[in-house]
Amino acid sequence: MWRDALLVAGKDLRIEGRSRVALNQVLPFAVLVLVLFAFALDPDRGVLERAAAGLYWVAVLFSALLAVQRSQAVESGDGTADALRLSGLDPAGVFLGKAGAVALQLLVLEALLGVGVVVLYGVAPAGLGLLVVTALAATAGLAAAGTLYGVIAAGLRVRETLLPLLLLPVLAPVLIAATRASETALSGVSSGVPAGSWLALLVTFAMVYLGFGVVAFGPLLEDA
Amino acid sequence: MDPAVRLRSAVCLLGRFPALSGIDLDVRRGEVVAVEGPNGAGKTTLLRALAGLVPVTGGVAEVLGVDLRTARRKVRPRVALLSQAGGLYDELTVADNLRFWARAAGRSMAAVEEAMAELGLDGRLADVAAGRLSTGQRRRVALAALVTRDSELWLLDEPHAGLDAAGRDLVDALVLGAARRGATVVLVSHELERAAALSVRTVSIVGGRTVLGATPAAPLPRPSDQEAAGVA
Numbered sequence: 001m002w003r004d005a006l007l008v009a010g011k012d013l014r015i016e017g018r019s020r021v022a023l024n025q026v027l028p029f030a031v032l033v034l035v036l037f038a039f040a041l042d043p044d045r046g047v048l049e050r051a052a053a054g055l056y057w058v059a060v061l062f063s064a065l066l067a068v069q070r071s072q073a074v075e076s077g078d079g080t081a082d083a084l085r086l087s088g089l090d091p092a093g094v095f096l097g098k099a100g101a102v103a104l105q106l107l108v109l110e111a112l113l114g115v116g117v118v119v120l121y122g123v124a125p126a127g128l129g130l131l132v133v134t135a136l137a138a139t140a141g142l143a144a145a146g147t148l149y150g151v152i153a154a155g156l157r158v159r160e161t162l163l164p165l166l167l168l169p170v171l172a173p174v175l176i177a178a179t180r181a182s183e184t185a186l187s188g189v190s191s192g193v194p195a196g197s198w199l200a201l202l203v204t205f206a207m208v209y210l211g212f213g214v215v216a217f218g219p220l221l222e223d224a
Numbered sequence: 225m226d227p228a229v230r231l232r233s234a235v236c237l238l239g240r241f242p243a244l245s246g247i248d249l250d251v252r253r254g255e256v257v258a259v260e261g262p263n264g265a266g267k268t269t270l271l272r273a274l275a276g277l278v279p280v281t282g283g284v285a286e287v288l289g290v291d292l293r294t295a296r297r298k299v300r301p302r303v304a305l306l307s308q309a310g311g312l313y314d315e316l317t318v319a320d321n322l323r324f325w326a327r328a329a330g331r332s333m334a335a336v337e338e339a340m341a342e343l344g345l346d347g348r349l350a351d352v353a354a355g356r357l358s359t360g361q362r363r364r365v366a367l368a369a370l371v372t373r374d375s376e377l378w379l380l381d382e383p384h385a386g387l388d389a390a391g392r393d394l395v396d397a398l399v400l401g402a403a404r405r406g407a408t409v410v411l412v413s414h415e416l417e418r419a420a421a422l423s424v425r426t427v428s429i430v431g432g433r434t435v436l437g438a439t440p441a442a443p444l445p446r447p448s449d450q451e452a453a454g455v456a
Contacts, residue, residue: 004328011313011324018315018353079309082277083369087328088301 001214004093005100012101015074022105026066030113033059038120045122052121053182056113057175061142063109064171065164067102068146072154072163081154084221091218095147099213103143110135123186130185130195137202138178144209145170151220177201226289228253228377228408229274235282236266236273236432243269245432246283253376256399256409258419261429267412268308270429271379274410275305288376301329304375306383310366314355318345318365321354326372339371343394359386364394371398378402380411384418396422 016022037055041048048055075081084094114131117123125131146167153163181198229251236244244266251257259267272278274287276296285292290299312321319340326336340346343364349357354365363386370378380399384392399409399422413419420426427434 007324007327011316011320014320015313015315074313074315077314079307079311080313082272082305082307082309083311083325085277086275086300086303086305087325088330089328 001090001093001096004089005096008089008094008097009100012071012074012098013104016101016105021070022067022109026063026070027109027112029066030059030063030109031116033062034113034116034120048121049123052117052123053186054179056117057138057178057182059113060106060110061168061171061175064106064142064146065167067105068150068167069163071098071102071147072150076154091221092214094221095213095217099143099147099210102147103139106139106142107135110139125186127185131182133199134178134181134185134202137199137206138174140206141174141202141209142171144206144213148209148213148217148220151217173201173205177205226286227251228255228288229410230284230286233283234273234280234285236269236278237281238269238278243432244273247429247432248434249427251408251410253408254403254406255425256403256411256423258423258426259410259412259429260414260416260419260426265429266432267429268381271305271381271410271412274377275303275379276300302375303377303379304370304373305379305381306366306370307381308385310362311369312354312362312365315353317351317353318357319350321365322368322372325369329373331372331374335372335374339368342371343368360388360391363387364391367395367398376407378407378409380409382413383411384413384415392418
C-alpha cells in the first residue's frame with residue numbers, strides 16, 4: 001500500500017511539476033481571494049486583522065477545491081482511470097498517494113498565503129508552532145476528504161459543479177476548527193474553547209476521512 | 225488446463241442497456257482470436273468484461289480460471305488491455321508514462337527499456353510529453369506499455385488503428401510474439417483480412433450475441449506455423 005502511495009504521489013507531483021497548474025492558476029487564485037477580501041474590508045483595518053484567520057482558511061478551502069478537481073481531472077483523460085484499475089495498484093495506496101500529493105501542494109500554498117496574510121492584513125503570528133500544527137492537521141483532513149469526494153463526483157455527470165456542493169458542507173468543521181485554532185495562534189489569546197480542542201477536532205476529522213478513504217476508495221473507484 | 229476464456233450466455237448490462245445479451249466464447253490458452261462485428265455490436269464491452277472492468281451480470285464467465293461474476297478484480301493484474309484510449313498522462317513524457325505503469329505492475333525498468341527499443345521509442349521521443357505525440361505515436365506508447373506488462377491475456381481493441389504500415393506490421397509481430405511466448409490474444413478489429421491472417425479463428429458478434437466462431441473448431445496451430453504460412 002505505501003509503495004503504491006509513493007508511486008502515485010510521485011506521479012501526481014511530477015504531473016504538477018510539468019503542468020504547473022497549482023503554481024500558475026491555484027496560487028494566483030488564492031492570492032486574488034485574499035486581495036479581494038482586503039479591498040472589501042480595508043476601510044476598517046481592525047476588522048481585517050480580526051478576520052484574518054477566517055479569510056485565510058476560506059481562501060485555502062477554495063484553493064483545495066481546485067486542487068482536488070485537478071487531481072481528479074488528471075485521471076479522467078485518455079483511459080487512465082481504466083489503466084489505473086487494471087494496474088494492480090492497491091486502491092488504498094492510490095487514495096493515500098493522491099491525497100498526499102494534494103496535501104503537499106496545499107501546504108506549499110498555505111505557506112505562501114501565510115506570507116500574503118502577514119503582508120496584506122498586517123498581522124503578526126504570536127504562536128508559529130500552533131499555526132504549523134493546525135495547518136498540518138487541517139491539510140490532512142482537506143486532502144483526505146477532498147480526494148474521497150473527488151472520486152465520488154468523478155462518477156457523476158456535471159462533476160465540476162457538483163464537487164463544491166458535496167464537499168464544502170463536509171469541510172465546514174475543518175474551516176471552523178482551523179480558524180479558531182489559528183485565531184489563538186495569531187493573537188496568543190484563547191477565546192473560549194482552548195486551541196487544543198480545535199486541534200483534536202482537526203486530527204479526528206483527518207483520521208476519520210483517511211480511514212474511510214483507505215477502506216472505501218476501491219469500491220468508489222469502480223464507479224468513477 | 226483451464227481455457228483462457230470461457231463464456232456461456234454471458235450478459236453485461238450497462239445501466240439498463242444489455243451491451244452483451246448472450247455471449248458464448250471459448251478461447252484456449254495461447255490462441256489468437258479475432259472478434260468482428262458491426263458498430264455497437266458489443267466488441268469493446270466484451271474486451272472490457274474480459275478485463276474485469278465491467279461486471280458480467282448473467283451466464284457463466286471465466287477468464288484465466290477466475291470467475292468474473294464473483295471475483296473480476298482478481299483477473300485484472302493478469303490481463304493487458306489496449307483500449308482505443310491509450311491510458312497515457314499527457315503531461316508526462318513517454319519514458320515517465322512507461323516507467324509509471326511498469327512500476328505499478330511490478331515490472332523492471334529493463335523491461336521498459338526493451339519495450340521502448342522494440343517500439344522505436346528509445347530515441348528523442350522518450351523525453352517528449354505524451355500530449356504532444358501524434359495519434360500513431362501515442363498508439364506505439366500504449367503498445368509499449370502493453371508489452372512491458374507481459375500478461376497472460378492480451379485484449380486488443382483496434383490495435384492497428386492510427387498506425388502507418390510499419391506500425392501495423394509491428395503490431396502483427398507483437399501479437400505473434402506474444403502467442404509464441406504462450407500468451408492468449410483476443411483482438412477486435414475492423415481490418416478483417418489482417419485480423420483473420422493473425423488469428424486462428426474469427427468470432428462474429430451482432431447485437432451483443434455471438435453468431436459465429438464461439439468455440440475452437442480445429443486443433444490449435446502453433447504461431448510458427450502461422451509465420452510459415454506467411455502471416456507475419
